Amino acid sequence: MPSEKKSGYRKNFSLILTFISLMLVLFVLSLLLAYRFSTKFIENEFVSEKVNVLEQSIEPYNDFFQKKLPEVSYYNGYLDSATASRFVDTVLLEYPFVSKVIFYDSEVRNTPVSDGLNTGKFSFGPKSIYQFGSFVPQDSVELFTIANTHNFVVGDDFNALAIKLASYIASLDTSSTPAQDELFSNFSNVRSNKITYLNIPRIEDLKTYKRMMRKDLKPQPVYQQDMLSFHLDPYKIKITNTRPRLYQYIKIEPLTYDPLDTSSSYFTTEITLPGPFSDYKLYFISSRSFVDKEILSYFWPIALAILVFYSIVVLVAFLIYRNLNINQKMFKLQYDFMNNLTHEFKTPVSVIKIAGNNIRSATGLTDRELKLYGKILDEEADKLNGLMNKLLAFTQIENKAIQLNRDQINMEDFIESTVESHTLKHPDFKFSYEVSGFNSFITDPVLLGSLFDNLVENAYKYSPADRKNLHISARLIKGKVVFRFTDQGIGIPASEINNIFKKFFRIQNQYNQNGSVGLGLAFCKELVNFMNGEITVKSKVNKGTEFKIVLPYTD
CATH class of the missing domain: 3.30.565.10 (Histidine kinase-like ATPase, C-terminal domain)
Structure with a gap:
């Protein structure tokens, strides 16, 4: 029996040791795979999350381009220098990346202009030009008037949009109403660090402009147009770092910027700015140790989940093992109980049988022998009765039957x-x-x-x-x-x-x-x-x- 118990113990110990070793290997392997997955995930996030940073950073520009610029058309060409100055003040306050605004108070005529565009009978030129900005001196606000040009050249900003306007009017289909997106794109011009916008005329005015290209109209009409050229400073864009634990530094650099340090101790990525800022990019840089912190912050919850999972597996295995062990012990106890109970019953029964056979086979018994056999039978009967009473009482007490x-x-x-x-x-x-x-x-x-x-x-x-x-x-x-x-x-x-x-x-x-x-x-x-x-x-x-x-x- 001791050797069997020792052998069983050794088998169980070997099985437990093998199971624990296997679980430990799988646990370590799972942690390594989880860390590798976390590293790849964060590295991919470093490359992909730059899009969100760009979208959040240029959101003010999108608001300016899509909502603020169209407000120029609300004035229907009747902006004057004072009203334009107030409008520009709100722009400079709300959008810090706008550094300067040039306002062209212009006219569309049926007669030639000395400064501007003349195509056919259609002429488009400025009456006066003003500049506004935080760093514009008061004595240089007025740049140009018909009476006094101040030796100012109207320049490419005005001419480029004037040509674009003339081309659009020449190809305009007057039998249909143009879409707003079509009008907006033809009455604005986006260049590097600059957006020039012309207020959109009414469709009836556009039809008149088309007729003005072909012939003289009587009386010769004059239409007011407002053109504003917004000078933009990309370095004034407020960078919104949506992942501060991922990107250590974000800065705006020219497209030609090439960092001197390209060692593996740094993570870098970049993305080009849109529209008038397309000559610049957002440049992202983080040290490897900085990114490692984000990797670990992503890895630890996964590691904890893996630990919980393997703990549950080990606990379930332990409970199964314990249950099997208890069942084995119960089986052994019941087996021993039956053997012992059989022995306990067998001994007094054998004694009673022997005494009975001796009494039956004896030719004559003395009084002393009769008393001895009587005492034996009585004692053994008491043993049987006591054993039965104990079993019965035990069952009754367990079942609360008494x-x-x-x-x-x-x-x-x-x-x-x-x-x-x-x-x-x-x-x-x-x-x-x-x-x-x-x-x-x-x-x-x-x-x-x-x-x-x-x-x-x-x-x-x-x-x-x-x-x-x-x-x-x-x-x-x-x-x-x-x-x-x-x-x-x-x-x-x-x-x-x-x-x-x-x-x-x-x-x-x-x-x-x-x-x-x-x-x-x-x-x-x-x-x-x-x-x-x-x-x-x-x-x-x-x-x-x-x-x-x-x-x-x-x-």
Whole structure:
């Protein structure tokens, strides 16, 4: 049996060690894969998230281009320098990337102009030109008037949009209404760091402009047009870093910018700015250590999830193993129980059969022999009856099939009766007892007697021949009856203390060689629980054991 147990232990230990090693390898491998995935993910994010940074950073420009510029058309060409100045002030306040605005107060005529565009009978030129900006001196606001040109050349901004206007009017289909997007794109001109915008005329005015190209109209009409050229500074764009833990530095650089340090200790990426800022780019740079922090912040939750997963797997495996182990132990306990129970029944039955055969085969028996055989039959019958009663009582108590009787007993008389019956049965058993704090209390005498009998029998069975001593004390302590059964027996190993009250459990020692059902102490535990008490044990190997029982006191 010890070799089988040792072999089983070795097999289980090897299986557990193999399983733990496999789980550890898979766990480490999972962490490595998770870290690699986190690294690739963050590196891809470093490249892709720049689009979001660009969209957020140029959102003010998009608002300016799509909402603010069209407001020029609301004035229908009748902007003057004062109104234009107030309009520009709001632009400079709301959009810091606008550095300067040049305002062309212009006219469309049916007669030639000296400055501007003349195509056919269609002429387009400025009456006056003003510039506005935070750093524009007061004496240089007016750049040009028909009366005084200030030697100012109208320049490409005006001429480029004038040509674009003339081309559009020449190709205009007057039988249909042009779309707003078509009008907007033909009345604006986007160049590097500059947007020039001309207010959009009414469709009737556009039709008149088309006729003006072909012939003189009477009376010769004059139409007011407002053109504004917005000078933009890309370095004034406010960069919105939507991923501050990913991008350490973001700056605006020319497209030709090429960093000197291209070592692997830095991550870099770039994206070109749109529209009038297309000669510039957003340049992103982060040190590897900075990006590693973001990688770890992404990796740790994954690692925690992996840890939880493998913990659950190990816990499930442990529970399965424990359940199988418990089932195996229960099977062994039940197997031992059946063997021991068979032995317990077989021994008195065999003795009864032998005594019966001797009586039947004997030709004549003396009175002494008859008394001897009668005593044997009576004792063995008592053993069978006691065993059956214990099994029946155990089952009834477990299933709550009996009721707790409440009778008043005298404690000293009760202990004396127990001592006398076991002294007659075991003359070599030495008893001592004491009762203090009370004389009588109400309890179930039958169940208490069974409890006493089992503990006394245990003390006798597991004590050496020269130390078969038992001291019983009964005391009233803080409203509880406390019984102590103290022997000088072989004791109980500390490793077995927690198992002795389990059903079918038996400690392997020389005193159990003849078999034991393993129900005695389990029966005591059930009895105490049924009587609303508690039972504990203290023991030292080769010194002795003390069972302590605490029951509620009622007198």
